[in-house]
Amino acid sequence: MTERPLTVLGIETSCDETAAAVVRRHADGHGEILSNVVRAQLDLHAAYGGVVPEIAARAHVDLLDPAIKQALADAGLGLEAIDGVAAAAGPGLIGGLIVGLTTAKAMALGLGRPFLAVNHLEAHALSAGLTDGLGFPYLLLLVSGGHTQLLIVKEVGSYERLGTTLDDALGEAFDKAAKLLGLGYPGGPEVEAHAARGRAVIKLPRPMLGRAEPHFSLAGLKTALRHEAMNRAPLDAQTIDDLCASFQEAVADVVSDRTGRAMDLYEERLGPEAPRALVVAGGVAANQRLRAALEDLARSRDFRLVVPPPALCTDNAAMIAWAGAERLARGLVDDMAAAARARWPLDPDAPPALGAGVKA
Ligand code: KG4
Ligand code: ZN
Numbered sequence: 001m002t003e004r005p006l007t008v009l010g011i012e013t014s015c016d017e018t019a020a021a022v023v024r025r026h027a028d029g030h031g032e033i034l035s036n037v038v039r040a041q042l043d044l045h046a047a048y049g050g051v052v053p054e055i056a057a058r059a060h061v062d063l064l065d066p067a068i069k070q071a072l073a074d075a076g077l078g079l080e081a082i083d084g085v086a087a088a089a090g091p092g093l094i095g096g097l098i099v100g101l102t103t104a105k106a107m108a109l110g111l112g113r114p115f116l117a118v119n120h121l122e123a124h125a126l127s128a129g130l131t132d133g134l135g136f137p138y139l140l141l142l143v144s145g146g147h148t149q150l151l152i153v154k155e156v157g158s159y160e161r162l163g164t165t166l167d168d169a170l171g172e173a174f175d176k177a178a179k180l181l182g183l184g185y186p187g188g189p190e191v192e193a194h195a196a197r198g199r200a201v202i203k204l205p206r207p208m209l210g211r212a213e214p215h216f217s218l219a220g221l222k223t224a225l226r227h228e229a230m231n232r233a234p235l236d237a238q239t240i241d242d243l244c245a246s247f248q249e250a251v252a253d254v255v256s257d258r259t260g261r262a263m264d265l266y267e268e269r270l271g272p273e274a275p276r277a278l279v280v281a282g283g284v285a286a287n288q289r290l291r292a293a294l295e296d297l298a299r300s301r302d303f304r305l306v307v308p309p310p311a312l313c314t315d316n317a318a319m320i321a322w323a324g325a326e327r328l329a330r331g332l333v334d335d336m337a338a339a340a341r342a343r344w345p346l347d348p349d350a351p352p353a354l355g356a357g358v359k360a
Helices: 042-048 053-075 094-111 120-132 170-180 187-197 219-231 237-270 288-301 318-329
Strands: 006-012 017-025 031-040 084-090 115-119 138-143 148-155 158-164 277-281 304-306
Touching: 006 053, 006 094, 006 318, 017 053, 017 318, 031 053, 031 120, 031 318, 042 053, 053 094, 084 094, 084 120, 084 318, 094 115, 115 120, 115 318, 120 138, 120 148, 120 277, 120 304, 120 318, 138 237, 148 237, 158 237, 170 187, 170 219, 170 237, 187 237, 187 288, 219 237, 237 288, 277 288, 288 304
Parallel strands: 006 084, 084 115, 138 277, 277 304
Antiparallel strands: 006 017, 017 031, 138 148, 148 158
C-alpha cells in the first residue's frame, strides 16, 4: 500500500452526467475532495422521458473538456500535480464511456501518469470511505436508475453480491411510475413530492417479501400501479398523490424486507464479530421515506447506517477519482487496452438470480 498522498483526477461519463473531480487520498488513507464538477444533461433528455444514448455521448464530447478545466481550477492545481487519471469504464452507455475513457487515457499518456479504468459500481460502493472514512467490510444497498444490488464490500476489488433485481431497477421503477401517472422525469423526486401530500390507502403488492434470497422484483408492482390508475381514470390530483404514497410505501416495505434479509446473510457469512454497517448509495438514497425505513431497520438490527450526502450518492466524478486513488494506492493500475464495458458485474462469480433479466 502506498504511503504517500495521491491526487487523482476522475472522469464520469457513463450515463447523462458529465463530471470531473479531483480527490486526494492522504497517506493515512483518508480522502479529501478538492473539486467536484457535475454538468447534468437533464434538459437534453427530458423531452424523451429517459436518457437517449446518442444525445448523451455527443453532449459528453462538448461538456467534458470544460468540466475537467473547471475541476482543476476549483482544486487550484495544475496538471503536474495529478498522480493518476481515472475514468469510469463501465457499466454504462458505451458511447459516453468511450468519450471519458479516451480522454483519460490521452491525459495519462501525455502526463506520463498511471491510468485507472474504474468500475462505476465499485465507485458507488467505495464512496462511503471517502465521505465517512468507513472501513471494510460493510453491507451496501446500491439503488439507482440502472442498478439495484445488495453487496458485501470486503475490500477494494472484493465484493459478494447477495441480491439483485430480476427486472426493473428501483430508480427505474420510480421513473416508470411517474411516467404512467403523467409526472415529470426523473420520476423519483416527483413521486416523493406527490407522496408527501397523499395517503397510502391504495392496496399494492409487495413482491418478493419474505423470500430467502434478497433479490428484488419491481415489474409487478409497476403493473399493479398501472391497473389501479386505470381503474380510477380520469385521475384527480388527490388520487395521483394517493397512488404515489401507496407506491412509495410498498417500495419502502420491500426494501426494508430485502435489506433485512441481506443483513442476516452478512452476519452468516462474516460472523457476529464483523462490523455492522449498512451503506446506501445511488440516486434513490435521496428518498426520505426510504431513508426513514432504513433507519428503523438499522436501529432494530444494531447496524450503523451510512448515507453519503446526495451530491455524492448520485452519479459524480469524485467517487470515480476516489476509487481510482484506492486502486492506485494498491498498485492496481490499467493499461491502454482497457475497454469500455456495457456490463461489468462487481461479483462475476455470483450465481445468476433465477428468472433474472438482462439487468442482473
Ligand atoms: O444514481 P443516479 O443519479 O443515476 C443513475 O441511475 O446512475 O440515480 C437516478 C435515479 C433516477 O431513477 C431517479 O428517479 C432516482 O434515482 N431518484 C429517486 C429520488 N431522487 C432520485 N428515487 C426516489 N426518490 C427520490 N427522491
Ligand atoms: Zn450510478
